[in-house]
Amino acid sequence: MHLVYHGTTLDYAKRIWWNGIDLTIQRTGTDFGQGFYTATQWGQARAWAREAARLFHQRHSRPSPPAIAVFSVDPIDWKQPSGCRFPAWPAPSLACALLVRRCRTGHLALPHPYTWIYGPTYRGPWTAPKPWQGMDQFSVHTKLAAQVLDQGRVGVWQEGGNGPWLRVI
Numbered sequence: 001m002h003l004v005y006h007g008t009t010l011d012y013a014k015r016i017w018w019n020g021i022d023l024t025i026q027r028t029g030t031d032f033g034q035g036f037y038t039a040t041q042w043g044q045a046r047a048w049a050r051e052a053a054r055l056f057h058q059r060h061s062r063p064s065p066p067a068i069a070v071f072s073v074d075p076i077d078w079k080q081p082s083g084c085r086f087p088a089w090p091a092p093s094l095a096c097a098l099l100v101r102r103c104r105t106g107h108l109a110l111p112h113p114y115t116w117i118y119g120p121t122y123r124g125p126w127t128a129p130k131p132w133q134g135m136d137q138f139s140v141h142t143k144l145a146a147q148v149l150d151q152g153r154v155g156v157w158q159e160g161g162n163g164p165w166l167r168v169i
Contacts, residue, residue, distance in 0.1 A: 001072050001073065001074055002040070002072070002073045002074075002075070003040075003070055003071070003072055003073070003154065004038035004039065004040055004070075004071050004073050004138050005038055005039050005040075005041070005042055005044070005045030005068050005069070005070055005071075006036070006037070006038045006039075006045060006068065006069040006070075006071070007039065007044070007045035007046060007047065007048030007049035007050075007051075007052060007066070007067075007068055008048070008049055008052045008066075008067055008068070008069065009049070009052050009053050009056045009064035009065065009066065009067055010064050010065045010066075010067040010156075010158050010168070011056070011064040012052070012056075012064075012067075013067035013068070013069045013156045013158075013169075014067075014156065014169065016069050016156075017069065017153060017156055017169050020146070020147070020150045021036045021140070021146040021147075021149060021150055023035065023036060023140075023141070023142070023143060023146055028106070029103070029104055029105075029106060030103065030104065030139075031100045031103060031104065031119075031121065031122050031129070031137065031139070032099065032100070032103055032112070032114070032117045032119070032137075032139050032141070033103040033108070033111060033112060033141060034111075034141070035117075035139040035140055035141040036139060036140050036141075036146055036149070037137055037138075037139045038071060038137065038138050038139070038149075039121070039135070039136075039137055039138075040136050040137070040138060041135065041136075042068070044121065044135050045068045046066070046068065046159075046165075049066035049067055049068055049159065050066045050159070052066065053065060053066040065158050065159055066158070066159040067156055067157060067158045067159070067168070068156070068157045068165070069153070069155075069156050070153075070154040070155050070156070070157065071149055071150075071152045071153055071154060072152040072153075072154050073138065073149070073152055074152070077148050077152075078116060078148070082113060082114055082115045082116075083114055083115055083116040083117070083118075083145075084112075084114040084116070084117045084118070084119075085117075085118045085119070086099075086117070086118065086119030086120065087119075088118075088119055088120040088131075088136040089120070089133075089134065089136075092119065092120040092131045096119050096120065097122075097129075097131075099112065100122050100129050101128075101129060104122075104129060111141075112141075114141060115140065115141055115142040115144060115145040116138070116139065116140045116141065116142075116145045117138075117139050117141070118136065118137070118138045118139075119136065119137065120132070120135065120136050120137070121135035121136055121137045155167050155169055156168050156169040
């Protein structure tokens with residue numbers, strides 16, 4: 001079993017917990033296309049959660065604290081032939097870099113065929129993404145894959161004021 005972490009706001013983390021993953025509200029133009037993304041490292045999810053909380057406050061004129069939804073992933077559940085595991089480190093593959101560039105810029109004739117993808121996290125300009133050294137991600141792109149990930153829900157943690165992260169669900 002492995003833990004993966006989705007950095008978001010408390011409002012959205014509660015929605016994910018109670019209603020499940022909703023792929024229809026996920027952004028396009030992301031590393032592996034429209035999907036639900038998790039990090040394999042708490043620190044990476046924490047950074048995403050803090051950024052999500054900042055953006056939420058700007059858009060909704062009210063705060064929602066940073067939160068992390070945690071899922072347990074059993075590699076046996078993910079032995080689907082339609083998944084893709086890109087080597088992350090020490091050097092991401094050229095195939096992964098090309099997919100990221102095509103997904104981020106919208107230059108895919110059709111959506112990719114993968115139900116899930118594991119690979120390195122990229123950052124930088126949309127047209128010239130670079131791997132974020134040491135950071136990787138696990139994303140799901142179909143309703144079935146989202147349901148499998150939902151079955152592994154562990155809990156939701158909220159950032160406490162000046163203190164530690166607290167489990168809220």
